[in-house]
Amino acid sequence: MDNVVLKTAFLYPDIFCLNGERGNISALCRTAEKLGIKMMVDRINSPDSAINFDTYDIFYIPSGELKYIISTAQALKKQHSSIKKAVDAGKIFLITGTSVALFADKIIRADKSEYSALGIGAFDCIERKDVYGNDLVFDTQALDKYLRITGCQISLINTVLKDGSKPLGEVVYGYGNNGGADEGIIYNNCIFTNALGPVLIKNPQLAAAIIRLALKNRDIDIKLNDIDFEIENNSSIKIWEFIEEKIKNNTRSGR
Amino acid sequence: MRFVTELFFAKIIVFLINIINPQKGTSFPGKIINKIDNNFIGKFKGIDLNKVVFITGTNGKSTLTNLLYHILKKNGLNVICNTEGANQKCGIATALIKNSTFFGRVKGQYFVFEIDERSLYQIYPYIKAKHMVITNIQKDQVQRNGDPDYIVRKLREVINSDMTLYLNNDEPRCKSFEDLSEDTVYFGVDKNSQSFIKNGFLDISMPCPVCGRRIEFNYLNVDNIGNFYCPSCDFASEKTPDVKAVDINYTMDRFSINNQIFQMPYNVPFMLYNYSGSVAAALRLGLKIEDIASAFASFKNVGGRIESIRYHKKVIKYIRIKQENPETLQSAIDSVANDKNEKVFILGLNEIIDFDPHYTNTFYAYDCDFNNLIASNVSKYVCFSKYVCYDTALRFIYEGVDEEKIIILPTKDVSILLDTIDNLECGNVYLITWLKTFNQIKEYVRSSQKLEQQQNG
Known part of the structure; x- marks a missing residue:
């Protein structure tokens, strides 16, 4: 297995990476290593630089501020056809937090100004006037197996799905896309989630599922090491206890 | 007449709260009175707006407020300040209630107020301060503030050309307010023995507030604060800021500004921006640099960490x-x-x-x-x-x-x-x-x- 190498492109970490998302790169590398394969990572620092999408198995875009998402989306339009081709070819894109808006058809800001974005995935993003932060727990079967994901959400936008796109998962606790049952979006192998920060550190099973998908994309059929994530599992248990206390007290605060 | 009655009522609350629960005495009276009269803080007499300094930003505003207050007091000036960190409208109201006559005439020559960055728009319409110090705009309390640009936009709604702006020359978001006023005073800190660069694979810089591309730091004095430039546009630290702490010596607890030696009350890098920011404001308020420096040695920060x-x-x-x-x-x-x-x-x-x-x-x-x-x-x-x-x-x-x-x-x-x-x-x-x-x-x-x-x- 030592000769199996996957490549990840870490997109625009200096422009985005608002909530410690660099941890997700560490999680991809660590999980890959535990599974018995090697993960190589390149940083792509500027949206003005052309990307060779064939080079990479996984593209990760961390959460960012809407102002810079809009300017980055404008810059990326020059590469729109390459990005669309990569998405259609099943390349894996993981996009966390507000950066989902990069792929939106339309971004509508709180002052009603409108911006077109990359238009891949059939959804709009609408900025709210208020910030909403809370724990977020959701179930997903979008990556071939059932996963329960535990994270946090700091939401400044509502994501409105249109015909042709489907949610990544179902909200168990939290706000999700816009306060309903839908969480995130899955479009081909583009994974959009509102769970921001180092969500792959808290949920290494999601990192493992992404790595398995990348191997499948390359038709690599190997037996991976069995791994357990005791501390991560304990973390999820404690977070769920906290959420249950909030629910029990019939407030969202748990006070 | 209504204001005098409200003020009388407010002073009674201050008196009572100091007996019942002094810890709440910095904001509670103002909270009550602001509910009765939203314009209450705008009705005090004798506030010379040219001598009002608002200090806002993410980190350092309490320390900078306390230091500027200390400098002015040590130079024999009568200053009203919310030194206890009650930095919302209710805290400002309480400070004014405590420092005014029964007829609402304030007892101070100078006014130094720490202002919560999200509360500025609630306070400024009533007290149009002529001096606005911004320390830095960083990630903080994301559940409340969302992201730094959310705070930048909140502040931009209020900041205007009628103010003297004191901007951190080494913090990109802070410096980006410079287009809002022609009267801008830049303060900064020179490279020193504790300056550093970040060039690890997972080290993160920040976006340029002007063009959205990556900011480069020539050196950092504090995380995300240091001499910077944007390779994609011409946005950068001023080469010669108005006030810059130089010759920084952590062993001897000293630094200089404009050839004047200052004693460092606390010899840690993040304090240097509070020092240069307070000197920038004090100079513009008319103090001599040697008089400002003489106050530094006796400064003790409230609520040290x-x-x-x-x-x-x-x-x-x-x-x-x-x-x-x-x-x-x-x-x-x-x-x-x-x-x-x-x-x-x-x-x-x-x-x-x-x-x-x-x-x-x-x-x-x-x-x-x-x-x-x-x-x-x-x-x-x-x-x-x-x-x-x-x-x-x-x-x-x-x-x-x-x-x-x-x-x-x-x-x-x-x-x-x-x-x-x-x-x-x-x-x-x-x-x-x-x-x-x-x-x-x-x-x-x-x-x-x-x-x-x-x-x-």
Whole structure:
């Protein structure tokens, strides 16, 4: 297995990476290593630089501020056809937090100004006037197996799905896309989630599922090491206890 | 007449609250009176707006406010200030209630107010300060502030060309306010022995507030603050800011501004921006630089973040952090890392309970660098808190710490933490957590010492 190498492109970490998302790169590398394969990572620092999408198995875009998402989306339009081709070819894109808006058809800001974005995935993003932060727990079967994901959400936008796109998962606790049952979006192998920060550190099973998908994309059929994530599992248990206390007290605060 | 009646009522509240619960005396009276009259703070007489300084920003505003207040007071000026950190409209109202006659004439020549960055728009319409100091705009309390640009937009709604702006020359978001006023005073800090650069694979810079591309730092004095430029547009630190701390000597606790030597009351890098910012404002208010410098030696910061407590044979050195604020956590980590002796490092990140809904964000720990700490001879890492101790442990594991060195305590019971500290061999103990937990620890230590004294007769 030592000769199996996957490549990840870490997109625009200096422009985005608002909530410690660099941890997700560490999680991809660590999980890959535990599974018995090697993960190589390149940083792509500027949206003005052309990307060779064939080079990479996984593209990760961390959460960012809407102002810079809009300017980055404008810059990326020059590469729109390459990005669309990569998405259609099943390349894996993981996009966390507000950066989902990069792929939106339309971004509508709180002052009603409108911006077109990359238009891949059939959804709009609408900025709210208020910030909403809370724990977020959701179930997903979008990556071939059932996963329960535990994270946090700091939401400044509502994501409105249109015909042709489907949610990544179902909200168990939290706000999700816009306060309903839908969480995130899955479009081909583009994974959009509102769970921001180092969500792959808290949920290494999601990192493992992404790595398995990348191997499948390359038709690599190997037996991976069995791994357990005791501390991560304990973390999820404690977070769920906290959420249950909030629910029990019939407030969202748990006070 | 209505205002005089309201003020009389407010002064009675101040009097009563000082008897019943003095801790609430910095904001509660103003909270009540603002509900009755939203324009209350705008009705005081004798406020010369040319002598009103508002100080806002993410980090450092309390210290800069206290220092500027101290400089003005030491120079014999009569100053009204919300030194106790009540920085919302109710805090300003309370400060004015306390420092005015029964007819609403204020008793000060100068007014120095720390202003919460989200509250500025509620205060400025009533007191149109001519001086606005902005320390920096950083990630902080994301559940409340969302992202830094959210705060930038809030401030831009208020800042205007009728103000003198004092801007941190080394902080890109802060400097980006320069287009709003032609009267701009830049303050900064020169490269010094503790300046650094970040060039690790996972090190993160920040977006240029003008063009959205990556900002480059020639050097950093504090995380995300240092001499910068944008390679994609011409936005950059001014080459010659109006006020710049130079010749910084941490060993001799000295620095210079405009050839005047200043004594450093606290010799840590992040304080230097408070020093240069306060000097910038004091100079513009008409003080002489030698008179400003003479005040520095006697400055004592309110609510310092370092404290020690003794528990049995151990002295626990406590460094306070603000939760969801990576800069305070990074500063605390760096302070501990400066001690190269064997040590125990205790990190008590907690669930966030500032606002509703409470939640379990510990992500800001991933914005911090732990490399220097880990290289500084830590024998044990203790992670404690009821709900997020495992997440805290993961932060260390991902930094390469051996799991054998990590003790995880999933509890809020501080006695368990203290028993654990007691049983560790190493006597050099550092504790980083928020103030609430530390107060619980202090209270437990105090009561257990009292009990032991009683048992020993």
